[in-house]
Amino acid sequence: MTDYDVRLEGVxxxxxxxxxxxxxxxxxESGKFLTLLGPSGCGKTTLLRCIDGFETPTEGAxxxxxxxxxxxxxxxxxxxxxxxxxxxxxxxxxxxxxxxxLQMQGVDDSGETGRGGVGQAVKRLVRRGSNEEIESRVEEMxxxxxxPGTKDRQISELSGGQQQRxxxxxxxxxxxxxxxxxxxxxALDLKLRQNMQVELKNLQEELNTTFIYVTHDQEExxxxxxxxxxxxxxxxxxxxxxxxxxxxxxxxxxxxxxGETNLVRGDYSETDEGATITRNGRTYLVPANPEARxxxxxxxxxxxxxxxxxxxxxxxSFRATIIDEIYKGNLGKFVVELDDGERFTVDMQIxxxxxxxxxxxxxxxxxxxxxxxxxxx
Amino acid sequence: MMGAFRRARAALFERGAGLLVAQTxxxxxxxxxxxxxxxxxxxxxxxxxxxxxxxxxxxxxxLLQGETVARVDPTAAWNALLNxxxxxxxxxxxxxxxxxxxxxxxxxxxxxxxxxxxxxVFMPIIIPSIVMGISLLLFFNIVGIQxxxxxxxIGHVAFGISFVAVVVAxxxxxxxxxxxxxxxDLGANELETLRFVTLPMIKPGIFAGALLAFAMSFDDYVxxxxxxxxxxxxxxxxxxxxxxxxxxxVNVVAALIIVVTMALVAVAQWFQGxxx
Numbered sequence: 012m013t014d015y016d017v018r019l020e021g022v023x024x025x026x027x028x029x030x031x032x033x034x035x036x037x038x039x040e041s042g043k044f045l046t047l048l049g050p051s052g053c054g055k056t057t058l059l060r061c062i063d064g065f066e067t068p069t070e071g072a073x074x075x076x077x078x079x080x081x082x083x084x085x086x087x088x089x090x091x092x093x094x095x096x097x098x099x100x101x102x103x104x105x106x107x108x109x110x111x112x113l114q115m116q117g118v119d120d121s122g123e124t125g126r127g128g129v130g131q132a133v134k135r136l137v138r139r140g141s142n143e144e145i146e147s148r149v150e151e152m153x154x155x156x157x158x159p160g161t162k163d164r165q166i167s168e169l170s171g172g173q174q175q176r177x178x179x180x181x182x183x184x185x186x187x188x189x190x191x192x193x194x195x196x197x198a199l200d201l202k203l204r205q206n207m208q209v210e211l212k213n214l215q216e217e218l219n220t221t222f223i224y225v226t227h228d229q230e231e232x233x234x235x236x237x238x239x240x241x242x243x244x245x246x247x248x249x250x251x252x253x254x255x256x257x258x259x260x261x262x263x264x265x266x267x268x269x270g271e272t273n274l275v276r277g278d279y280s281e282t283d284e285g286a287t288i289t290r291n292g293r294t295y296l297v298p299a300n301p302e303a304r305x306x307x308x309x310x311x312x313x314x315x316x317x318x319x320x321x322x323x324x325x326x327x328s329f330r331a332t333i334i335d336e337i338y339k340g341n342l343g344k345f346v347v348e349l350d351d352g353e354r355f356t357v358d359m360q361i362x363x364x365x366x367x368x369x370x371x372x373x374x375x376x377x378x379x380x381x382x383x384x385x386x387x388x
Numbered sequence: 389m390m391g392a393f394r395r396a397r398a399a400l401f402e403r404g405a406g407l408l409v410a411q412t413x414x415x416x417x418x419x420x421x422x423x424x425x426x427x428x429x430x431x432x433x434x435x436x437x438x439x440x441x442x443x444x445x446x447x448x449x450x451l452l453q454g455e456t457v458a459r460v461d462p463t464a465a466w467n468a469l470l471n472x473x474x475x476x477x478x479x480x481x482x483x484x485x486x487x488x489x490x491x492x493x494x495x496x497x498x499x500x501x502x503x504x505x506x507x508x509v510f511m512p513i514i515i516p517s518i519v520m521g522i523s524l525l526l527f528f529n530i531v532g533i534q535x536x537x538x539x540x541x542i543g544h545v546a547f548g549i550s551f552v553a554v555v556v557a558x559x560x561x562x563x564x565x566x567x568x569x570x571x572x573d574l575g576a577n578e579l580e581t582l583r584f585v586t587l588p589m590i591k592p593g594i595f596a597g598a599l600l601a602f603a604m605s606f607d608d609y610v611x612x613x614x615x616x617x618x619x620x621x622x623x624x625x626x627x628x629x630x631x632x633x634x635x636x637x638v639n640v641v642a643a644l645i646i647v648v649t650m651a652l653v654a655v656a657q658w659f660q661g662x663x664x
Contacts, residue, residue: 063573065569065572084572084577085569085572085573086572086573086574086575086576086577086581087575090573091573091574092569092570092573094566094569094570096564096566098564098566098567098569098570099570100567100570100571100585100589101589102588102589111571111574111576111584112574112575115571115574115575115576115580116575136579136580136583139584181574182573182574185574185575
């Protein structure tokens with residue numbers, strides 16, 4: 012039996028007439044890194060807030076560790092959130108920020124966790140008590156995020172990257188069943204972001220905590236995730252590993268949203284020699300897909316298309332004219348046009364100086380049928 | 389032509405800093421010279437004239453020893469001061485609590501008729517004090533409440549709430565509610581979130597609102613005059629004195645009040661702490 016930390020069943024969230032999340036079923040295995048990926052307005056943040064408890068689903072149920080928490084307030088859920096803006100408390104030091112979660116849980120010297128009765132509650136309201144147990148846990152967390160000895164610093168003295176780490180430490184100190192991250196790297200510059208991506212993934216593997224990560228950045232999703240759920244218009248388009256999402260996109264939306272792709276729509280038919288898609292009288296060989304309908308499309312990634320001599324003899328091989336080129340440094344990106352006007356984007360590694368192709372040149376392009384994907388929608 | 393203009397402009401900018409300093413000095417002079425004159429005259433060795441006759445502290449000594457100085461009876465002044473402080477303190481406590489709650493209601497919730505409600509809430513800031521005074525007097529008469537410091541407190545609260553609400557609402561607008569979500573996410577319930585995150589963060593706004601309310605109450609003449617009955621507050625007492633000419637006694641009491649007020653503001657600022 013697989014252990015699921017988070018289970019969503021038919022979760023729907025409507026704001027007035029707007030459906031933000033539409034009947035989402037999702038299971039997140041324990042200790043996995045799941046990314047909710049989609050364009051802005053696709054409902055990914057709303058879905059995250061349903062898991063954390065800041066939104067109550069209009070329909071459906073949310074389970075955390077097999078417990079129905081649909082109507083449980085956020086402060087009684089075993090989840091922690093890293094906010095896009097970090098939301099660190101400016102009136103507290105770094106140490107006080109990190110300790111906050113434990114103080115609110117009422118951790119005492121015996122190390123036992125429990126919020127206690129009315130007396131405890133009143134005592135907590137008077138003062139955020141601290142003790143050795145909390146102090147040592149705070150120091151532990153600061154070491155985990157590689158900022159030891161910063162507990163007496165003010166939040167405003169920290170750089171954006173450091174604040175990010177403190178936000179992580181603050182969220183992780185309560186040992187949540189699930190850590191929710193809402194585009195936490197959005198405010199960092201590229202280099203720092205790439206470093207943090209690797210560190211976050213390492214941290215997640217080290218702690219073996221379930222992470223649910225929201226982003227609109229497909230590269231980020233591909234780098235870090237065990238599983239990616241691609242969201243569009245409030246529903247899950249596809250759930251799969253990074254490779255599955257990239258190599259075998261299930262729908263046009265996924266193919267188009269993840270990476271760059273060439274989409275061709277036409278009439279699908281299956282014969283003894285294999286499946287084909289016909290468009291403008293040209294027949295393209297594609298892998299058979301039993302779910303494909305009479306009108307279907309296929310997608311082929313720019314890097315899967317060969318150009319030049321090596322393109323000859325492949326399943327799909329055509330003469331084409333180069334009509335545009337984009338220099339990308341590490342590779343050449345060309346837009347080519349077939350004689351019927353169909354256009355493809357092709358990536359080419361520039362291995363030898365002077366092998367660069369010129370505008371207007373006629374070339375041979377081609378790809379194997381299995382390097383393309385037939386889309387169902 | 390253009391060259392001359394540019395040269396003139398460049399010269400102006402060059403001396404601009406000096407002009408700014410001069411202008412600033414004039415503004416401060418305009419604001420504080422009268423106060424400086426008042427304090428200086430409280431040390432003036434003359435019973436009537438505003439002409440400098442020499443330095444003395446005898447008015448201070450006399451008043452503090454309880455002697456009447458030029459018609460200013462220290463006991464009456466002291467009573468008026470006590471009334472003023474009593475009214476102001478009670479008003480500040482009530483207005484701050486309700487004004488802050490009101491600010492939250494206006495900032496956080498949408499309800500039918502909110503615009504109208506907001507307008508009514510802020511009305512006391514705009515309507516002339518004299519109208520406010522008369523209407524409150526009418527109200528107390530009709531309801532049959534005995535006029536006194538009690539009615540003065542009620543009247544002051546009526547406008548104090550609005551001032552506190554305006555200041556706190558402004559602070560709430562810049563308050564990032566994600567902070568509250570972060571606190572709840574970490575296990576703080578609503579009360580704990582209010583206590584440890586929301587209130588500490590909007591504290592400067594609440595302090596500023598309370599300080600403003602205090603100043604408005606301590607300073608108020610018109611509204612108070614209508615609704616305090618036989619009692620006196622400091623502004624009413626002063627007004628009565630000054631009608632018969634400025635005496636050194638009035639100067640001394642005013643000077644003392646300025647010193648005390650400034651000390652209060654300093655303490656408040658110190659309590660308020662840094663602003664985020």
